[in-house]
Amino acid sequence: MTQRLPAKDVVVVGLGWTGSILSYELARSGLEVVAIERGPWRDTAADFNITTAPDELRYGIRLEMFLRPAQETVTMRNTPEQRALPIRRFGSFLPPNGVGGAGMHWNGQTWRFLPTDFVIRSHYAQRYGAGFLPEGNQIQDWGVTYDELEPFYDAFEYCAGISGEAGNLQGKIQPGGNPFEGPRSRPYPTPPQLQGYAQQLFAQASAGKGLHPFPRPSANISTAYTNPYGVRMAPCTYCGFCERFGCANYSKASPQTCVLPALVRQPGFEARTECEVLKVNLTPDGKHATGVTYIDTQGQQWEQPADLVLLCAFSFFNVRLLLLSGIGKPYDHAAGEGVVGRNYAYQTGSGSTGYFGEGTHFNPFAASGSLGVAVDDYNSDNFDHGSVGFVGGASITCAYTNGRPIAYRPTLPGTPNWGSAWKRGVKTMYNRAMGVGAQGSVMSYRDNYLDLDPTYKDDYGRPLLRMTFNYQPNEQKMANWMADRCDEIVKAMGAQQTRIGHLGVPWSVVPYQTTHNTGGAVMGTDPKTSALNRYLQSWDVSNVFVMGASAFPQNAGYNPTGTVGALTYWSLNAIREQYLKAPGPLVQI
Amino acid sequence: MTISTRRQLLASAAIIVFSRAAFGHTILGKLPWRPNEVYPPEPLGSPGWHFFTPGEAATVDAMVDRFIPADELGPGGKQAGCTVFIDRQLSGPYGTYEWLYMKGPFPADPLPSQGLQSPLTPRQQYRLGLAALNAYCRGKYDNRAFAQLDADAQDKLLDGMEKGEVQLPEFSARMLFGTVLANTMEGFFADPIYGGNRDMAGWKLIGFPGTRYDYRDVMQNPNKPYSLPPVGLKGRVSADRSPT
Numbered sequence: 001m002t003q004r005l006p007a008k009d010v011v012v013v014g015l016g017w018t019g020s021i022l023s024y025e026l027a028r029s030g031l032e033v034v035a036i037e038r039g040p041w042r043d044t045a046a047d048f049n050i051t052t053a054p055d056e057l058r059y060g061i062r063l064e065m066f067l068r069p070a071q072e073t074v075t076m077r078n079t080p081e082q083r084a085l086p087i088r089r090f091g092s093f094l095p096p097n098g099v100g101g102a103g104m105h106w107n108g109q110t111w112r113f114l115p116t117d118f119v120i121r122s123h124y125a126q127r128y129g130a131g132f133l134p135e136g137n138q139i140q141d142w143g144v145t146y147d148e149l150e151p152f153y154d155a156f157e158y159c160a161g162i163s164g165e166a167g168n169l170q171g172k173i174q175p176g177g178n179p180f181e182g183p184r185s186r187p188y189p190t191p192p193q194l195q196g197y198a199q200q201l202f203a204q205a206s207a208g209k210g211l212h213p214f215p216r217p218s219a220n221i222s223t224a225y226t227n228p229y230g231v232r233m234a235p236c237t238y239c240g241f242c243e244r245f246g247c248a249n250y251s252k253a254s255p256q257t258c259v260l261p262a263l264v265r266q267p268g269f270e271a272r273t274e275c276e277v278l279k280v281n282l283t284p285d286g287k288h289a290t291g292v293t294y295i296d297t298q299g300q301q302w303e304q305p306a307d308l309v310l311l312c313a314f315s316f317f318n319v320r321l322l323l324l325s326g327i328g329k330p331y332d333h334a335a336g337e338g339v340v341g342r343n344y345a346y347q348t349g350s351g352s353t354g355y356f357g358e359g360t361h362f363n364p365f366a367a368s369g370s371l372g373v374a375v376d377d378y379n380s381d382n383f384d385h386g387s388v389g390f391v392g393g394a395s396i397t398c399a400y401t402n403g404r405p406i407a408y409r410p411t412l413p414g415t416p417n418w419g420s421a422w423k424r425g426v427k428t429m430y431n432r433a434m435g436v437g438a439q440g441s442v443m444s445y446r447d448n449y450l451d452l453d454p455t456y457k458d459d460y461g462r463p464l465l466r467m468t469f470n471y472q473p474n475e476q477k478m479a480n481w482m483a484d485r486c487d488e489i490v491k492a493m494g495a496q497q498t499r500i501g502h503l504g505v506p507w508s509v510v511p512y513q514t515t516h517n518t519g520g521a522v523m524g525t526d527p528k529t530s531a532l533n534r535y536l537q538s539w540d541v542s543n544v545f546v547m548g549a550s551a552f553p554q555n556a557g558y559n560p561t562g563t564v565g566a567l568t569y570w571s572l573n574a575i576r577e578q579y580l581k582a583p584g585p586l587v588q589i
Numbered sequence: 590m591t592i593s594t595r596r597q598l599l600a601s602a603a604i605i606v607f608s609r610a611a612f613g614h615t616i617l618g619k620l621p622w623r624p625n626e627v628y629p630p631e632p633l634g635s636p637g638w639h640f641f642t643p644g645e646a647a648t649v650d651a652m653v654d655r656f657i658p659a660d661e662l663g664p665g666g667k668q669a670g671c672t673v674f675i676d677r678q679l680s681g682p683y684g685t686y687e688w689l690y691m692k693g694p695f696p697a698d699p700l701p702s703q704g705l706q707s708p709l710t711p712r713q714q715y716r717l718g719l720a721a722l723n724a725y726c727r728g729k730y731d732n733r734a735f736a737q738l739d740a741d742a743q744d745k746l747l748d749g750m751e752k753g754e755v756q757l758p759e760f761s762a763r764m765l766f767g768t769v770l771a772n773t774m775e776g777f778f779a780d781p782i783y784g785g786n787r788d789m790a791g792w793k794l795i796g797f798p799g800t801r802y803d804y805r806d807v808m809q810n811p812n813k814p815y816s817l818p819p820v821g822l823k824g825r826v827s828a829d830r831s832p833t
Contacts (some may be wrong), residue, residue, distance in 0.1 A: 046622040054800040057779035069690035085703045088690045197811035237803040275613035296613040366804030405778040405797045418656040430795035508702035
């Protein structure tokens, strides 16, 4: 039997970056906010303690802090004709669980998407002609522009203390920064991180090729910092335990280091952890949300009424909650209609590994999740696509994020995987191998989408989300072209031998690739092709807003979190300035 | 309830009773942690094998010593504690895949891109797989078990298993090979607190300094050799040397 709780103004589903920022800002405005999170509470002092945090087996391999597939997983197939099977062990991506969400165990690479990324369809049509876009694509403009988002990128970067070098300050190109970036209203809050020997070689080699190297923007911050919420961070020590780990140094921006200490002090705020939201409740006409139903750790179900429902779970789980709750028309692949589950996208990874001579000491263990030197010359539409014949691009970066040896054991190509020859090989190359990687965009296609699985269910009997995804020919062409560019740079850096890493096809769930899962509840200007309006408000149920990368109409050649943060502040601004004053649809159709 | 058990429960959807709230766990007004509240990994526990039979342990000892032979570069897998490591991993939550999605159906013909689709837990893989390997050896090598073969014969057999050229009776040779090799490498390079990487042999081989957690000096001195010895979660010492 479901028990009904006293009503709140706002219920937040999921307490990661987006949920904690919205909770803080709305509680500060005087609203009663309850955040419901299915995983445990986590805090630096107890859970990322320096005496337990740097443990590769526990956190990096057994994945203690991630969502466990036994709790929830997704089923997967490459094409719509295939039978989907559950991802029994997460590999290619690692969804989060618990307070802090993916913002707790991320690497911290914090980008702004480029101005052209937000208007990609109209931009390509204008520059190259409408016929240039790939077959089967559903590429869309976002419905929001870079200029509109700039103040909100700024807000997120100052919340998180991001370390970087501005490349474009109010329209003026700055030496040492990314000359392709959109104009910034002010510099990064903290200066760039230190770079290692490999990054120095990369900067020289890429500049020698006429490219424009700059330090990658980092949420592992270079110096002590106090953010606008009054929360203090400490400088990064380059320990090499970022992604998959909590930071024991208070150096990696996360909800824990940037928001939660201020949030819990807000009198109108309450968090309920180890409580899983089962669905958003609607009025009988389906047009208004009345709150959520969740289940606690004893199996008791509770109804939490609220005036405003903010879905702040990881991208997949926002989409699944919409589908399970009957909010928005589900995407029907056969008919090419419907919006919830439409335009799922991901990220490409390709590049080149270089093997250097004796006397090289790259010291890969001295690293942070987002140090690195990057070039953006081949990203988005920063170069002429007319001759290359593909859409999209990639950020190209030389970086170590870590040298943790269960997972990082480089050997020369052709070395056996075991035995004395392997021992010699890994001893020789651990300190002499380095990589240059291209993180590329993935466009949206009719055949890449999310829906509910007909066979596999979770512990509560609810269908799992089903993913249908493969890298399409456009992405394969782009990523492999980028791998060749990476290889040219690695050779120019002085590598004795290189190995090109092409895009793996078909996409496989097995090797880790990236947790940049985007789309499925995309924002836009047309309710026939987007689940959300430009303020991340559901077209169908106006008191439901959906945060996160599930709103991306397609993915750009960058990590998503910077844009997720910007969209959160953008949506928050609309909620505060427009919605709360006159609840209802913010965009009329 | 011990601390570590509590943490395992907290991170899963398991059923727990909280005294502070009638449902779930409520956080109000202040951060819910106490100073010095940490959650260390499970200790290695009592000496002796926790999962393996003596015969299984001898087989795994032989395998880990071919995967990582003792040679002029340093200790082999057995001396480095890889078998102890695997034994303790199998007796813990890893051994049952309790964190994974193990609901059926398990179709026989998954796509390679769909990854793990076997209902066999690691405990079952070792129990059935090692028995199959030894049955194969006894049939082919004059009634000798894997551990009784000479190193060359062991290497040839492992090579054939890796390449899919050897068929074991009623068990996938590739699955057994892949599981044991992966677990051996985990044991050789994981923190010594888990029973492997004894005397930090794995870390010393490649020059990984372990859990020093502060390399600002390295960043300020690029392309210089790193000379400090490795440290683990327990400092410069290895875990206790149970059970062998």
